[in-house]
Amino acid sequence: MKNIIAFSGSTRSGSFHTRIIRSLAGLCPKDMAVTLFDLSAIPFYNEDLEGDQLPAAVHALRSDVDAADGIIFAAPEYNFSYSALTKNTIDWLTRPKGAGVLRDKKVALICVTPGPGGGKNVSKLLGDLLPFFGNTIVSTVTSPSIAEKIAPDADEITDLEFKASLTQALDAFG
Numbered sequence: 001m002k003n004i005i006a007f008s009g010s011t012r013s014g015s016f017h018t019r020i021i022r023s024l025a026g027l028c029p030k031d032m033a034v035t036l037f038d039l040s041a042i043p044f045y046n047e048d049l050e051g052d053q054l055p056a057a058v059h060a061l062r063s064d065v066d067a068a069d070g071i072i073f074a075a076p077e078y079n080f081s082y083s084a085l086t087k088n089t090i091d092w093l094t095r096p097k098g099a100g101v102l103r104d105k106k107v108a109l110i111c112v113t114p115g116p117g118g119g120k121n122v123s124k125l126l127g128d129l130l131p132f133f134g135n136t137i138v139s140t141v142t143s144p145s146i147a148e149k150i151a152p153d154a155d156e157i158t159d160l161e162f163k164a165s166l167t168q169a170l171d172a173f174g
């Protein structure tokens with residue numbers, strides 16, 4: 001069983017990125033499980049918390065990523081860049097220096113916006129940044145007008161083209 005861990009860079013209750021991750025269970029191959037990791041208990045990165053002081057939530061974050069076959073960053077675009085939550089996750093996963101569990105993992109990016117931008121800026125930034133940590137970007141899915149592509153009352157993708165791009169993104173983990 002291929003085990004993919006998924007992060008939403010938004011903790012708001014109606015987050016499109018979180019809802020898209022929830023929809024992936026119905027789209028992934030039979031031999032794959034996609035698990036949403038709740039980032040709401042992860043503090044801002046602080047080197048003082050490393051070692052004996054490491055919060056339990058950060059320990060769980062690192063060990064779940066270490067055990068995963070791949071990572072999905074569902075990353076909202078905030079002011080032409082990544083949200084602080086997405087960046088904070090990357091920061092925790094790239095420390096301790098030289099021993100971060102992010103290293104060499106396969107990554108898929110999902111960046112959507114309700115407006116016309118489509119997450120192009122944040123997907124480009126992450127696509128440029130993550131290979132620095134040895135990550136292979138196996139797929140990048142972006143989309144504008146996302147509210148029109150997801151059911152209003154269920155975590156279900158209604159737009160067939162967008163749905164197909166998500167299915168392909170999961171298949172790309174190999």
Ligand SMILES: Cc1cc2nc3c(=O)[nH]c(=O)nc-3n(C[C@H](O)[C@H](O)[C@H](O)COP(=O)(O)O)c2cc1C
Pocket residue numbers: 010011012014015016017018076077078079080081112113114115116117118119
């Ligand atoms: C602080 C902030 C900055 C934003 N900046 C952008 C932006 O640069 N480009 C864009 O297309 N949308 C921008 N948006 C709109 C987000 O794409 C939108 O709120 C989106 O729904 C966030 O993802 P979520 O639904 O997963 O929370 C911004 C939203 C916030 C809260």
